[in-house]
Amino acid sequence: MTVVVPAEPVGVLTGAWRECVGTGRMNLSLRHDHREALARVQREIGFRSVRGHGMLSDDMGVHRPYERDGRHVRHVTTYLDQVVDGYLEHGIRPFLELGFMPSGLASGDQTVFWWRGNVTPPSSYTEWADLVRGTLRHLVDRYGLEEVRRWPVEVWNEPNLVHFWEHADQAEYLRLYEVTAHAVKDVDASLQVGGPALSPGADEWWEPFAAFVTERDVPVDFVSRHAYSSGPAQHVPFGTYQDLRPPQELLDQFGAPRRHLAGTALADLPVHITEFNTSYRPDNPVHDTAYNAAYLAPVLAGGGDLADSFSYWTFSDVFEEEGVPAAFLHGGFGLLTHRGVPKPTYHLYAFLARLGEQVLARGEDHLVTRHADGRLAVLAWQPVDGAARGDERRTLRLDLPVGDVARISTHRRRVSEDDGNVWTAWCHLGRPASPSARQLDLLHEASVPAVEHGSHATADGRVRLDVPLSRHEVTLVEVDPVRDETPDWLDDTRIPGYR
Incomplete structure (x- = not known):
């Protein structure tokens, strides 16, 4: 749905x-x-x-x-x-x-x-x-x-x-x-x-x-x-x-x-x-x-x-x-x-801390907000009930109002069992009681949320986004209007590897 x-x-x-x-x-x-x-x-x-x-x-x-x-x-x-x-x-x-x-x-x-x-x-x-x-x-x-x-x-x-x-x-x-x-x-x-x-x-x-x-x-x-x-x-x-x-x-x-x-x-x-x-x-x-x-x-x-x-x-x-x-x-x-x-x-x-003050929608797995300048920010999560494992996969499908722009960009940060999770990394290291300096560096690196970028065409002031959620995931999707400033002489297909 x-x-x-x-x-x-x-x-x-x-x-x-x-x-x-x-x-x-x-x-x-x-x-x-x-x-x-x-x-x-x-x-x-x-x-x-x-x-x-x-x-x-x-x-x-x-x-x-x-x-x-x-x-x-x-x-x-x-x-x-x-x-x-x-x-x-x-x-x-x-x-x-x-x-x-x-x-x-x-x-x-x-x-x-x-x-x-x-x-x-x-x-x-x-x-x-x-x-x-x-x-x-x-x-x-x-x-x-x-x-x-x-x-x-x-x-x-x-x-x-x-x-x-x-x-x-x-x-x-x-x-x-x-x-x-x-x-x-x-x-x-x-x-x-x-x-x-x-x-x-x-x-x-x-x-x-x-x-x-x-x-x-x-x-x-x-x-x-x-x-x-x-x-x-x-x-x-x-x-x-x-x-x-x-x-x-x-x-x-x-x-x-x-x-x-x-x-x-x-x-x-x-x-x-x-x-x-x-x-x-x-x-x-x-x-x-x-x-x-x-x-x-x-x-x-x-x-x-x-x-x-x-x-x-x-x-x-x-x-x-x-x-x-x-x-x-x-x-x-x-x-x-x-x-x-x-x-x-x-x-x-x-x-x-990165959400807007205006609430546009709230549900069992999402909170959609808007900042005063019109930017959207979506918090989404994989629902859990307090004891069971939770679903392995779930997709949140959103139809968002974005205003009079042709394209939007998305910036997504993700934490789950495998991403941005110091506990999982610590377990893989053998649960060291007092991590070494190298292990601490690895744990700091593992604790950083995964980041994804994307862009989407809009239609009639709206855009559809699918947000797949893995087990125990919490994710933030920030939606920004795109004002295309690409000069007409640029052609990415002329870059080796992008033809």
């Missing part, structure tokens, strides 16, 4: 897909390889904000108690300033997540991750509020109120899970949220504060959260949750396998806050999906594959209709929640590997 694409737009491609990206924990941004990865991501994709854990954890050194005629606390921002300075230098703003608990303020010793973020409530809510106010006032003094007003402030991370909040105590989280939200507004009423940063499967928290903040007049400027679509974990040494539910599951999760908050005072607030991916595990090989890119293509194409932002977790494999990665490709969340090699999902994002 041929998709006949209308000449008039049917919608707008919002920037929700690039509004935010994840970074693991903030301390990682002090590392050279992490900052190099961010620089490349910003050059080729251009995210607008970045969110990570651990802003107040011990490895950032913000909360520093000391004794001098009694207990005192100094707020030290040496590392925080370096991290934020680095973000702004790369054209990206922080999306501040307030957590985890500094050990000098913690009420217990429960921690999460290899780097031991403390997940217990504060021993003193007064001191916690002072920490929040002091940190934000410093940021306002250093970067200016107008700038910091653009940085959302999220209260904690996944408090519905016992791993991230002691006993997953809802009442205690609501207390934390209330104290924190008021502390944020004490700095300036225009600062954005929100939560509750729920994990999937915790939608029963929405009603009590909405009721609590409404009844007690607690500030809330946005709501946030996370989205993952993986099933039960099957653990192996240094790895995890999981089936995935269909991509629509992620879109359903994106839409969950508005469904559950309909009819409440929070119904019209912005919705931020502050983490999403296929698997929630940082050691699941699916993240390294072309399948991951094909799976997420319809999610990125349609997510902006359901949420104001959805933040891919994460942009780099420089990430240590389960410890130092044991192999070059280890199933990490990153768009880029260690040493900055792009994975197929990286290219999906880079392709989206």
Whole structure:
């Protein structure tokens, strides 16, 4: 069947897909390889904000108690300033997540991750509020109120899970949220504060959260949750396998806050999906594959209709929640590997960055857009359902409106099982845990998308294009009008080999 694409737009491609990206924990941004990865991501994709854990954890050194005629606390921002300075230098703003608990303020010793973020409530809510106010006032003094007003402030991370909040105590989280939200507004009423940063499967928290903040007049400027679509974990040494539910599951999760908050005072607030991916595990090989890119293509194409932002977790494999990665490709969340090699999902994002804002058509395997200057850009993908292999071959047939030109040129970039796929190349090399310099060069070369060029005659302002899609392929086709400037004395048949 041929998709006949209308000449008039049917919608707008919002920037929700690039509004935010994840970074693991903030301390990682002090590392050279992490900052190099961010620089490349910003050059080729251009995210607008970045969110990570651990802003107040011990490895950032913000909360520093000391004794001098009694207990005192100094707020030290040496590392925080370096991290934020680095973000702004790369054209990206922080999306501040307030957590985890500094050990000098913690009420217990429960921690999460290899780097031991403390997940217990504060021993003193007064001191916690002072920490929040002091940190934000410093940021306002250093970067200016107008700038910091653009940085959302999220209260904690996944408090519905016992791993991230002691006993997953809802009442205690609501207390934390209330104290924190008021502390944020004490700095300036225009600062954005929100939560509750729920994990999937915790939608029963929405009603009590909405009721609590409404009844007690607690500030809330946005709501946030996370989205993952993986099933039960099957653990192996240094790895995890999981089936995935269909991509629509992620879109359903994106839409969950508005469904559950309909009819409440929070119904019209912005919705931020502050983490999403296929698997929630940082050691699941699916993240390294072309399948991951094909799976997420319809999610990125349609997510902006359901949420104001959805933040891919994460942009780099420089990430240590389960410890130092044991192999070059280890199933990490990153768009880029260690040493900055792009994975197929990286290219999906880079392709989206080249699309136009006007949406002309959208389907199960395509998104057709137009730029303001009239150029067309088509994102197409081989559909997958979350578990099965996917079709070996599929052809997308398009009838495109191109305007009053006799010919168009096409420029196509392609990622699949065999093209632009670092994971396939790494497997062929024997899956080296620590690739040599030569192997790294080969992997960088293999990670580049395949490129094709072509030209086509038009008829009545339209052109037909066939876009064959191989297994797990994601492709970008850019369509440009041809203004033929060939001089009449040129004759290619006179070139040897072209007769």
